[in-house]
Amino acid sequence: MSNLYYAPTKLYIGSEEERVGEIIKEMGYKNILFVYGKSSIKKNGLYDKVVKSLKDNDLNFIEESGVEPNPKVEFVRNVLSKNYDIDFILAVGGGSVIDTAKSIAVSYNTNFDPWDFNSKKETPNTALPIGVILTIAAAGSEMSNSCVISNLSIEAKNGFNSDLVRPKFAIMNPVNTYTLPKYQTACGIVDIMMHTLERFITPYESDLADNFCIALLKTVYKWGLVAYNEPKNFQARREIMLASSFSHNGLMELARPMCFRAHQFEHVLSAVHDNIAHGAGLAVVWIAYAKYIYKNEIAFKRFLRLAYEVFNIEKTDNKEEDCYNGILKLQEFFKDLGMPQNMADLGVSKDELEDLSLRVSWNKTRVIEDVIPLTYKEMREIYELMF
16 A cells, blocks of 8 residues: 655645735736635625735736535536636635636646546546635645536536645635634534544554544534634634645545545535535534444444544443444534534435435445445445434
8 A cells, every 4th residue: 555645735824815916926827717706705805805916916817706615517617618818726715616726727728528527537637726715614625636526417526636736825814714604614614524534434554644633633623613603713713724724635644545435425415405515414424424333343443532532521431332422422513513413404305315325326336445345235324324
């Protein structure tokens, strides 16, 4: 087994957004595609700062706005159809905006449809450079090599990984997250924890990586509710923002492979139900998944460590009960964040159980390698626990 750690993204931690034009200019780029979501960056004044900085540094820029949660390949296709003359993409937003920028970046100088990369039909071999001003701590896309896009026409949500799409820089000012709705803050906190838990619950040993995971989870568990309840608490926002970036840049999986099992279940959910926020779906998926596998010998010792070191469960002679109480403590944390607890909360009917199970198992042909192999049977049973 081999493992590569590569993290080329330069982080600017603090109020550096007014220097974004200078930063891009110093890198030698001139023609910028400025991608963002809807109205939030205009309401909080960030848009004006970015535009002024780009203009002050004599950079040409074109705007594309309207990126939605669970970003769509249809949006990417529309941007590419305009044949812009650009040499750099600036993404101002969270994971959806950044992943949209990544999809545009790998498709720009090719004749391929952007979905070809997410469906694994093609592998990226070129990409426009990307810079980020982060406004949502969640996906970790500001330092990661991943890009997840939805395709509405076939109700699919797929990702690809390529180091070509790791951003050149990310500007991270916690103040830019102050005006986030509480629900988005909560979804982001769940997503950060899931990126870390998926890497920690593994059959592969790496003491240093395990300790990184524990430290990051303890930080998010400590500061998550503070950020949720006190949106202008600078330290809480900063801690969560940093956790977002390092949960998904490869540090948590040093010397071991990565397998995102719970994410596979959620991607199916939010592909079929586009209104389900990724973090909200993961909150339901993870608890069911954890309750299903925690008694496995490999999983048990890791869940037990989480119970004691992260969720502060008092040790008793009944380790199995301690372990399960750790899972319940995380479920309670999600509830305190206003996250859904089951499929009914997500608006998903039990009539959909079979369809979801077939989708995630690729019509019973797929096996997800895990602490226990997940076939159609196990996948269906895990989904059933969510209802």
